[in-house]
Amino acid sequence: MKKKLLFIVLLLSLKSFSQEDAWIYFSDKPSAQSYIDNPLNMLSQRAINRRITQGISLNVQDVPIHQPYVNQVDAATGITVKAKSKWLNAVHVRGTQSNIAALSSLGFVSSIRYANHSLNPGGRIAPVANRNTQKVNKFMDTQVNYNYGSSATQVQMLKADWLHQQNYTGEGKIVAIMDAGFPGVNTEAPFRRLRDNNLILGGYDFVHRANNPYTGFHHGTQVLSNMGGFVDNQLVGTSPDAKYYLFITEDIDSENPVEESYWVEALEMADSLGVDIVNTSLGYFEYDNPAYSYTYNDLNGQKSFASRAADIAFSKGMICVTSAGNSGNSANPHIGVPADAATNLAVGAVNSEEVKTGFSSIGPTFDGRIKPDLMAMGINVTVATENGTIASAAGTSFAGPILAGAVTSFWSAFPSKSNAEIIRLVKASADRYTNPNNNYGYGIPDFKLAFNNALSDSQFYEKEFILYPNPAKNQIIVSFTHLVSDCEISLYNILGQTVLKKKIKDNQSIDIDNLNAGIYTYKITLDHKSETGKLIKK
Template identity: 35%
Template sequence: MQRLFLFLLLVIASATAVAQTTETPRKYLIYLNDKAGTPYSIQQPEQFLSAKSIARRTRQQISVTTRDLPVNPAYVQNIKATGALVWYTSRWFNAVVVQATEAQLEQINNLNIVKQSRSLNRVAGSSAELTYSTPDSDTTAVTSKSSVQALNNMYGRAFHQADMLGVTELHAAGFRGEGMTIAVLDAGFLAVNIIAAFSHLYQNNQLRGTFDFVTKKQDVYTASSHGTAVLSTMAAYEPGFMIGTAYKANYLLLRTEDAASEHNIEEVNWLIAAEYADSAGADVLNSSLGYSSFDPPSQSYSYEQMDGNTTIVTKAADFAAATGMLVVTSAGNEGNKAWQHITAPADADSVLAVGAVDSLTNIASFSSRGPASDGRVKPDVVALGQNTYVLNTAGNLVRSNGTSFSGPIMAGFATILWQGYNSKTNLELIQFIRQSGDRASAPDNIYGYGIPSYKRVVTGLPNLFANDGVQVVNPVAGNELVLLLSELWHGQKAEVQLLDATGKALKTYSIQVTADRQTIDLQPLALQKGMYLCKVRSGKQVATIRFVKL
């Protein structure tokens, strides 16, 4: 673990001084030809991935590939030798982000290791510390704590946005995000470290990492309040005032967006942050950011390029999903504007894109419309995004509008749902959430598959989860692990293996399946609180389920 994070810090901090010049350096993405000669190996992924990242892949039977390998350090040194400043490297794109003059760029392009370069059009030294109010945060009706606490409701005014999806029922069943990690990619998290409703994140060690990929520092508590509001819909916990949809999950707070301008560099920041989230072992990635139009001299995208394969950030989102992370992204707030369509990366085919409705389940006028330009249904689903309750930097509730908020509400729901149905892959879970929507029988390009609900999950359980026929009564509060096995397993001798979250085997049991319910005695193991794996095998039948020990 120490080796991994030393590696990450070296990548983040990697830099050389730019030679003094009268020309203003710009940023570029340098694509490399290959990873030949790299000292890293897919047979030793622990060199560049955390144990939790490897375990996530293992659970979903995803192999580590050459795309996961870090950029060859020798190639990076060749680029540094030109005098250019190396900001970041990208494993998935096999690329290097540099800040360089035109003369330095010409030297880089002449290197035989370089495939091509792309301008990111971000002028070095421009302001990145602007606190801003985003177009989708149309803030009204500030509510003080004293008035909300009078409500006879643990969730305060945020009850409806959680209950609409059945989050309150999942919480009551014991699924609140324990053992799951959510990476939040946003524009800044102003005052999160001093707001009372977030104090549990620090007290319970639920905040697992922060980094500002715009300015290359760990402090993310400046620049913007947008991420503060986004985070509150998932992580806030102050009973009687506000409770988020996944308040017991662990969090990574990653700043990728520079509010002072809009350039392609922000897509690349998103890419690098997603790779960081992968390496650190995030289960879910939430992004309330969307890209279509850019400031000159960057080139804006066309609707035709919203095809799931073209934009930098869309490719990054699909690569993130390929590692087993569940990527949840806002559809965009362009529905009542000239653009009207979804924005990238909502067009990606492996993400859950979320539109917005009001409290009466009517589509919000600003919610971006689909389809993706290749005809796929988008958005995938919708949640409350009009007059949504979020926290401002003073720690008070405000009503705000935007898919920026329907997205993370859905991300929290998806996280705790996955906690319960943990034998499923990220893509299976996306399909499951779609099919539990209230418009699943006739999806369209306004509501997508509609509003998912835990009630419909329970109703659809026999059909949607019949493929492996194994479930665990989860979480485990005592010393008995209860397995629920379908008739597929009856009459068979099965091997039950318990593993910790890293995949280390703890104990193996042999059982004869004679009924739907089988009990495993955990008392001799004296398990600590946390996440564990249960692998059940009989012949060619194999099922792996995560469970939480309370």
Template identity: 45%
Template structure:
């Protein structure tokens, strides 16, 4: 195993002689009209509801690859199919350069061949490959009051404890963790709450095409613990009441382009299941075959296969939280893919004093965008040991990312009608370097209490400015109209002029209110939405 936060022995896995990796991009999706007319054949109801909240339409990217095209590629001479992506309408294949190129000659539905070794492409952005050494830190390593124990510093740094005290602990939020394995999550005490409360909804091992996801490398177990671990008074993650899908896309023994394709497959699965937040503590820059290495010029969010997939994932309305990488102290100091994607929320690492961790990877992206987005505790941060089940300190943006992912889920739980883009921006705007970002700190350490209060203040202002009633005076029925996007269930209270409450209705299912039972006269009406309320003089005829 290699490229973990700890030093592992590793070996070079040479590709089969003459074999190349490539993505075969297809021209179209012939049955798209049928699928688009029946979106539940592509996406779960939960996924469609997440889209609807954010005004995101189902489109061609959601349509599966054509099964006939796939079968013909799979049966082609000398071709091995390894993965596929509906988002990118592409099939990951392996074969000789000649056999792969021949696909475009014999199949009219093949639009383009994209070799992982870009020097083999007829057109490519840059044939120049990075010469940096292999990065061994691949793993971009009701009101509730908790005794956090060992996780106190990593939780309170972000004011996640404030969200917990307000009752936002991740309940109802769905998080996918895409990583290298989750051994002993089905046994350790720290995950007993997840198991007892049925918070693990499923998972899949894409590397081995297996439904057993409680296997593989322990990195994923450590990562999951920072979000979901729960031992009262000893260790509590940042979103202990969230639900989870656990996906394995990382092949620790080999460093191959296929891992990028498997990650895209996992992200597509997460999207279809209605996941809100994806945590990825992985990043790609170098491979066993140096011809496949990415250069800094590739870190523009548009070049690598995984970053293109991540950008589509973000456009589906999910929050994609990704570790920046652990290369800050090396000659290759930059983030890896997909942390370079514009729609990915990239997380660097600081120590308990909020000083930058020396290993935390740098931005900006090749096209000069700010990365990382924000920072969280990642140096001497606590995780659950996968063997002993007890907390231990560890290092890496691998862990600052899940610490952040859990708080993101809690924040979004508080304001479910915010779009994913609005969530990203509200969090960035709360960070301590928002007005003066730089190449390693990004926008700095967020303050989720400040972000929460800012959104609440905006909601109150919107509610006050947009809420009206009509008609007034009223005979028997009046209607409440509001343009407040975060209205989640209005309530009303009506008082007479002596201050006595004469009517109350909570969690209105309709904004049309019946008042025929009131005597003619003047009343005080309070319209309430969460912490916001607006008072009207109501005249009853």
């Protein structure tokens, strides 16, 4: 009977691997201009405001994927569309190799990329599964020992408590957490403060296509507790007054690249809802089908679907914080996907003595960049469970959200600063900033120092231009305070649409007579450095 069962399992396994996963890339978006002309049809006002504040123009990436194309692919023989991405203009499909290849005959399909690397042009030979290798724990080897320890060390290590004392607790910022599930968040005491203050804005289960995030595996519950949890004298998250969206992108029952595509879908939804910070305590390296797994050579920030999307998220004004991984003691000790993205803040783990834990994944990326970026406490971390009890846990899973919450509270102190400015200030405050390495990255940030540096920037920064008059009626003039070789001005309306863009010279008059009265955002770029501000047109 046992042999028969094993035989059935083998057949099921072979059958599952006969189905391939792939990304089908489309050539265009026929309705792009209509959406760009009417941006509220594709983005919330808060998402548009984030772009305006940071001087970010709308572009074709913001436009939804062309649904008729998706429908035609989904209707093709033997093809199932599992996910879609507007940023990458692609759909994730499943089917046999021959059925997937047949999609190339569709006129709007520009290319096909298989998850099975050996099927792509120049792809490598698929690795053979090592039957003696234990399955990697995708949740960063969470270790729970129930006790009632204090969360003080994990917060104070970053001086996030100092931010709280200054009343910067994440208020006004929105965080999206992408994880495996959030059971208990809607019922248990450690999350009551979030519920009572209407700080949970909603959520979605991308795996099961359902509106209920309060299900699935409890990992996301513990992660949220490090940011927004609150139990007096037991647990205080690093951003207790931020608002949260809860997204399930992880399928606990399997490891497949479709989870990357779910993650990208969630990231795009987060952008459209106006989210500022994204936390991900998941990483991808090995998949159930070894032909889909990554190798170290793939960790260049450009290979994986998820890592490419993470960089796009940054270009939209968001900050993505990702756990570095727990493979530091393994044969593959490097960070995974999407932590390898250049703009992602990859977070490693230290103990209470600020010494790197052995399990914390290391850098560099394959193309030689420093990773992880920063470190936070990741062992004996205080968390709340799905049952409402207070527990101790270990893993970069928790170092990531502890730091993400601190970044959120810090950004709430300086909401007009761009994501790039915030990351620069946080990294510059870290204890290894002048001498980074691939174990600690730039080290452990000091948010009190970052705050003081940001305040100094605000008080003493000498502008390189003067824009006047403001308010203005017919024209404005930009005068340079230093020698500048190249300057460009852009004006954006309240919907983020570009209404003026031109190269200018010192003291040149710029006609704005044709603009309607109202408030505009200007972006002035001088020798590749940009500043933004508000212009009132009378």
